[in-house]
Amino acid sequence: MEARRRVAITGLGLVTPAGLDVATTWDALLAGRSGVAPISLFDASGFPVRIAAEVKGFDGSRAIDDRKLLKFANRSHRFALAAADEAIRDAGMRPTPETGTRWSCVVGTGMMGVEFADLADVHRRCAPDGEFDPQRLLAEQDGGMDPIVFCRSQSAAGVSLLLRRFGIRGYASSVHTACASGGQAIGTALKLIRRGTADYALAGGFDSMISPVGLGSFCLLSALSPDNETPQRASRPFDRTRNGFVLGEGAGFVVLEEWNAARRRGAKIYAELAGDGNSLSSYRITDSHPSGDGPIQAMQQALSDAGAKLDEVDYLNAHGTSTPMNDRSECAAVRAVFGPHTERLSVSSTKSVMGHLIAAAGAVEVAVCALAIRHGVLPTNANLKELDPECDLNIVRGEPRRRRVRVAISNSFGFGGSNSCVVLRNPEEVERAAASRA
Amino acid sequence: MTMAAADKVVVTGTGAICAAGKTPDEILDAVQAGKSAISPIQGWDASAWPTGVAGEITGVSPTALIEDRKIHKLIRRTHLLGLYAASHAIENAGFVAHRDKLAAEAAAVFSDRTGVYVGSGGGTYQDQYEFFPLMSTGDGSLRTFGQELGATVNPMWLLRALPNNVLCHIGIRYGLKGPNACITNHSVSGTLAVIEAALALRAGEADQAVAVGHDAPIEPESLLYYQRLGLLAADALLPFDAERSGSLMGEGAAALVLETATAAASRQAAVLGEVLGSGYAAEGEGLLTIREDGDGLARSIVAALEDAGIHADDVGMIVAHGNGTRQSDSSEAAAIRRVFGASVPPITAFKWAFGHLLAGAGILDAVLALRALRQRSVPGIATLRRIDPEFAGLPISADAQTPRTDVALVISRGFAGTNAALLLRAAPGD
Numbered sequence: 001m002e003a004r005r006r007v008a009i010t011g012l013g014l015v016t017p018a019g020l021d022v023a024t025t026w027d028a029l030l031a032g033r034s035g036v037a038p039i040s041l042f043d044a045s046g047f048p049v050r051i052a053a054e055v056k057g058f059d060g061s062r063a064i065d066d067r068k069l070l071k072f073a074n075r076s077h078r079f080a081l082a083a084a085d086e087a088i089r090d091a092g093m094r095p096t097p098e099t100g101t102r103w104s105c106v107v108g109t110g111m112m113g114v115e116f117a118d119l120a121d122v123h124r125r126c127a128p129d130g131e132f133d134p135q136r137l138l139a140e141q142d143g144g145m146d147p148i149v150f151c152r153s154q155s156a157a158g159v160s161l162l163l164r165r166f167g168i169r170g171y172a173s174s175v176h177t178a179c180a181s182g183g184q185a186i187g188t189a190l191k192l193i194r195r196g197t198a199d200y201a202l203a204g205g206f207d208s209m210i211s212p213v214g215l216g217s218f219c220l221l222s223a224l225s226p227d228n229e230t231p232q233r234a235s236r237p238f239d240r241t242r243n244g245f246v247l248g249e250g251a252g253f254v255v256l257e258e259w260n261a262a263r264r265r266g267a268k269i270y271a272e273l274a275g276d277g278n279s280l281s282s283y284r285i286t287d288s289h290p291s292g293d294g295p296i297q298a299m300q301q302a303l304s305d306a307g308a309k310l311d312e313v314d315y316l317n318a319h320g321t322s323t324p325m326n327d328r329s330e331c332a333a334v335r336a337v338f339g340p341h342t343e344r345l346s347v348s349s350t351k352s353v354m355g356h357l358i359a360a361a362g363a364v365e366v367a368v369c370a371l372a373i374r375h376g377v378l379p380t381n382a383n384l385k386e387l388d389p390e391c392d393l394n395i396v397r398g399e400p401r402r403r404r405v406r407v408a409i410s411n412s413f414g415f416g417g418s419n420s421c422v423v424l425r426n427p428e429e430v431e432r433a434a435a436s437r438a
Numbered sequence: 439m440t441m442a443a444a445d446k447v448v449v450t451g452t453g454a455i456c457a458a459g460k461t462p463d464e465i466l467d468a469v470q471a472g473k474s475a476i477s478p479i480q481g482w483d484a485s486a487w488p489t490g491v492a493g494e495i496t497g498v499s500p501t502a503l504i505e506d507r508k509i510h511k512l513i514r515r516t517h518l519l520g521l522y523a524a525s526h527a528i529e530n531a532g533f534v535a536h537r538d539k540l541a542a543e544a545a546a547v548f549s550d551r552t553g554v555y556v557g558s559g560g561g562t563y564q565d566q567y568e569f570f571p572l573m574s575t576g577d578g579s580l581r582t583f584g585q586e587l588g589a590t591v592n593p594m595w596l597l598r599a600l601p602n603n604v605l606c607h608i609g610i611r612y613g614l615k616g617p618n619a620c621i622t623n624h625s626v627s628g629t630l631a632v633i634e635a636a637l638a639l640r641a642g643e644a645d646q647a648v649a650v651g652h653d654a655p656i657e658p659e660s661l662l663y664y665q666r667l668g669l670l671a672a673d674a675l676l677p678f679d680a681e682r683s684g685s686l687m688g689e690g691a692a693a694l695v696l697e698t699a700t701a702a703a704s705r706q707a708a709v710l711g712e713v714l715g716s717g718y719a720a721e722g723e724g725l726l727t728i729r730e731d732g733d734g735l736a737r738s739i740v741a742a743l744e745d746a747g748i749h750a751d752d753v754g755m756i757v758a759h760g761n762g763t764r765q766s767d768s769s770e771a772a773a774i775r776r777v778f779g780a781s782v783p784p785i786t787a788f789k790w791a792f793g794h795l796l797a798g799a800g801i802l803d804a805v806l807a808l809r810a811l812r813q814r815s816v817p818g819i820a821t822l823r824r825i826d827p828e829f830a831g832l833p834i835s836a837d838a839q840t841p842r843t844d845v846a847l848v849i850s851r852g853f854a855g856t857n858a859a860l861l862l863r864a865a866p867g868d
Contacts, residue, residue, distance in 0.1 A: 046584025072725065101719065101737065109622060111561060111601050119566050122659065123573045130571035132564070134482045134658035150663035151725050155560035155601070155622040160854035163722030169734065172720035172856055173630060176560070176601045176622045184619060188634070195637065197718075212580055213569055216587050217596035278617040280554060282609035285512070285597050297550055297615060301643075415597070416606030418618055 007193045007273045008262040009424065011091025011255030012367045013083035013204075017053035017248050018354050020063075021086055026371050028353060030400040032382035034232035035354050036246050041210050042116070049224040051231040052210045053248035053355025055079060069161055074115050074152045077161055079251035079360075080107065080206035084162055087202065091255035092267065095167045095200070104171035104198035105162050106189040108181025108205030110359040113153035116211040158206060170198050176359065179319070181205050182252065183362025183412035183420030187276030189256055190422075199261060204253030205363035218247060221286070223323060235356075236383035237320035237349035238327050238391040245321040248355030252364030259430075270370035271424040274407070275306025281417035287325045288413055292333025295319075295411065295419045299337045302421035308407045310341040312429075315372050315408040317365045320349020320381070321356055330411065331391045346403060348381035348396040362412035362420055369408035369424045376404045446699040447636045447713040449862075450646075451531025452805045453523040455503070456690030457493035458792040461526070465802075466809045469791045470838065472820030476674065476686055476793060481656055489670045492656045493688030493793030495519070512594060513603050516559055516689070519798075520604035520652030523691035525611070531695035533646055534612050536705045553616040553644035555635040556605045557627030559653035559797040563660055565599045568592065604652055616644045622797075625759075625852035626718070627651055628692065629800030629860055633716040635696050645701040651801035652691035661687060667726065669763055675794070677760030677787040677819055678767050678834050680826040685761040688793020692802035711808045714845065714861040715746025721855030728765050728855060732773025735857040739777045739847065742859035750778050753861070754843030755816045757807045759851045760787025761794050766851060771829050773857075782832055783847075784816040784839035791820070800850030804860055807846040812867030816841050 014021060017035030018028035028035065035053045044050040060070055063082035073081060088094050095103045125144055126136040137145075151157060159174045171192055175185050182205030189203035209215070218224050225244035227234040235246040254273075262269055279301065281294025288294045303310070319330055327349075335342050350368050357364055372378050378401040387395065406429050412420045452462050457475035459465040468475065476491050484490040500510050503522040510518070528534055537548045572590040576582035592598070600606070602620035609615065619634050621627045628651015635647040664670045664687070671684035702709055719741065721727070721734035743750060758770055774782060788803055795802055810817060815838045822836040833839060848860045 043580040044584060046579075046581035047587065048584070100722070105720075111599065113561060114563060114566055119569070120573065122563070122567075123570050127567065127570040128574065130574035132567045132570055134484075135486075137658055137662060138487060145659075145662050145666055147663060147667050150660075150667070153563075154624065154725060154853055156624040156853045156856070157725060159623065160722075160725040163720055163854060164724055167722065169720055169722045171718050172623075172722065172854060173621055174623045175619055176558070177605065177618070177620050178600060178602060188619065191637070191641070195641075212583055213566060216569070216584070216591065217599075219587060220591060220593040221596060278619075279550070280605070280609040280615045280618050282549075282606075282613055282615050284610075285600075285606055294615065301617075414602070416600055416602040416620075417609055418602065418605065418620070
């Protein structure tokens with residue numbers, strides 16, 4: 001049987017609350033410099049939660065030199081275009097008319113299609129007393145029904161803009177499994193290259209729910225940290241006093257390509273994208289089982305898919321949302337999977353700095369794992385003062401930890417019970433194994 | 439890449455609901471009888487609307503679809519439809535009943551090896567209208583919005599709106615824990631759910647999987663946008679007709695239970711058909727742009743034939759996307775001609791009978807195609823009065839035709855110039 005195709009990560013792009021590109025985000029993660037602050041995007045003064053991890057100082061038209069395209073892009077699409085641009089530039093290779101059909105694009109996309117200003121416009125015209133009147137919408141359609149609003153709000157809008165921007169003409173898909181979306185998108189792209197459906201992929205996630213409806217809907221679920229007075233301390237995964245997650249926004253993209261092709265062109269290979277695990281918890285909509293059932297299967301599948309041994313895994317970028325339930329259940333899952341190897345596995349949740357980027361989180365955190373492998377340093381789990389005894393993993397506290405990483409894994413678990421685990425391997429390990437076989 | 443060594447992927451259960459019926463049999467019977475379920479919209483008074491008709495599911499109470507009342511408070515209409523179709527498919531495949539007879543450990547492995555793949559419409563505009571009363575309170579400021587939020591809006595709002603609700607509720611209802619995806623990619627979503635499920639089975643990631651697509655797009659705001667973009671007809675969806683002027687919306691869902699041939703044989707499951715292969719490609723020229731030459735669709739059909747290891751001549755019938763817009767039908771015919779040359783198998787399309795289900799459309803077509811093949815009858819397009827001269831020579835008819843083999847090609851197309859091609863073989867019919 002023909003050997004399975006290997007997949008290389010050769011480009012990274014980030015727009016996060018910690019920075020507008022890979023370099024500044026990475027610096028902030030190493031320094032533990034929080035991206036959380038009082039909300040500036042709208043007047044949140046009446047909300048129970050008034051803090052978030054916003055992307056700061058982002059100017060879409062400076063990042064993207066295509067005004068026509070930007071017209072069709074909402075805030076999260078602009079993050080996506082900018083992060084994807086950086087990833088493609090970083091890879092030093094882009095789709096051409098000849099290779100475009102061999103490129104695929106898979107994105108984890110957010111659920112909030114309609115921007116609040118557009119919703120408010122419909123409200124003003126058709127529901128001033130709170131009750132929506134479809135006849136008023138019909139009467140005012142010439143003045144108000146802007147097709148651009150429709151285009152921006154479609155679930156395929158983001159992928160459509162990316163395809164057009166880069167000339168990608170192969171497999172193109174948008175997936176949404178809430179907070180697991182980004183991880184699942186990258187897992188899907190991995191399989192496309194393995195199967196031979198594509199030779200290259202642009203994969204990632206983007207989201208922005210920091211709006212009155214997005215923030216409001218999480219407030220209603222009491223899922224967010226209410227620490228309005230101490231925003232930079234609010235996201236503290238694994239801390240005994242943690243009390244909810246902090247809403248973030250942004251985008252993360254990776255460029256993937258078939259390993260041998262990447263080697264032949266002398267590409268800078270961050271890591272092998274070595275495995276993907278994907279399971280359903282089928283327990284509750286918002287929680288995973290306290291035993292870790294669900295995440296356990298995702299991690300086991302991913303490690304087995306990658307052919308990685310437990311004692312090779314040096315770093316886990318945890319889902320680590322900073323909600324009481326998630327962190328406890330994730331730690332139980334890690335112990336169940338790693339058993340006696342748990343103590344030497346270094347763990348951090350970079351949501352401690354960036355907040356929770358929802359549909360973008362998994363993709364951004366895969367990029368963080370690639371950087372940890374490349375630089376041999378693990379970002380810190382900020383704000384951890386008093387470790388929860390139920391979360392007694394080997395967590396990177398205080399200073400970032402120098403450690404050569406052979407294998408890194410990234411967990412993402414979504415509302416609805418979808419669990420994603422992605423495995424990355426140090427390219428030196430791949431070469432060493434190849435040499436020892438030869 | 440050859441997949442000769444891989445296990446076959448077989449179909450062991452189907453389910454569907456749309457305006458034309460509540461089971462695949464009912465729906466196909468209506469189509470074969472030439473009955474259209476398109477009717478005046480009842481969701482609101484649409485009598486003065488430029489497009490006042492659609493394929494709505496009427497006269498069905500939610501609890502008749504899913505008995506469990508608790509679930510109704512946690513989900514939206516589209517999810518109810520998806521959950522119903524998936525449950526129907528799961529129950530008629532009988533694999534949950536099979537699992538329940540296994541010893542605890544084997545049953546747990548079975549659950550971990552069962553995937554769930556969903557194509558979801560994503561969400562509607564009117565989901566967010568539930569914030570309108572809040573936006574009208576007090577002085578209408580955001581400060582008041584924040585203060586009154588908890589007292590005015592259903593705390594379950596976000597959970598009810600989750601695009602992946604069908605995925606999680608099928609999982610919880612049947613205890614399925616394997617690989618999964620929720621695809622929100624407009625009209626190819628349901629077909630991609632089938633494609634991804636079949637590929638996961640082939641790759642050995644799961645032994646059985648449920649694929650479902652669902653959508654409920656009939657709402658005022660969305661309808662007006664589609665209409666303003668020139669995508670909707672006034673009163674009839676007329677695939678490949680000279681008079682065609684656009685599509686019509688429909689709501690509903692469809693589901694397939696897929697298994698490896700080994701898994702199906704090990705529990706002596708009745709096999710309805712086989713997923714032979716698939717192809718998928720985007721044109722990438724914009725959200726609404728479709729190439730006239732059918733480039734992306736032609737590439738996806740060729741890829742599907744290669745994937746299945748069959749020739750164009752082996753295809754016995756084509757279920758076209760046939761959404762009734764001038765551009766889509768024309769470019770679709772161009773792609774079919776490019777791939778099939780002078781030897782085109784009988785072509786049909788189903789959307790005239792129940793509207794365009796968007797995320798549910800392609801998978802419903804797949805369910806109906808399997809049944810039509812088993813009956814050895816390609817349903818006619820009953821609305822066809824005068825075939826567009828552009829399509830002269832193509833085997834498109836108002837009357838039933840006979841499939842030339844037991845293989846169907848099902849085509850789905852969506853926004854962003856996406857094109858999916860699915861090849862199915864029917865097991866000998868009933």
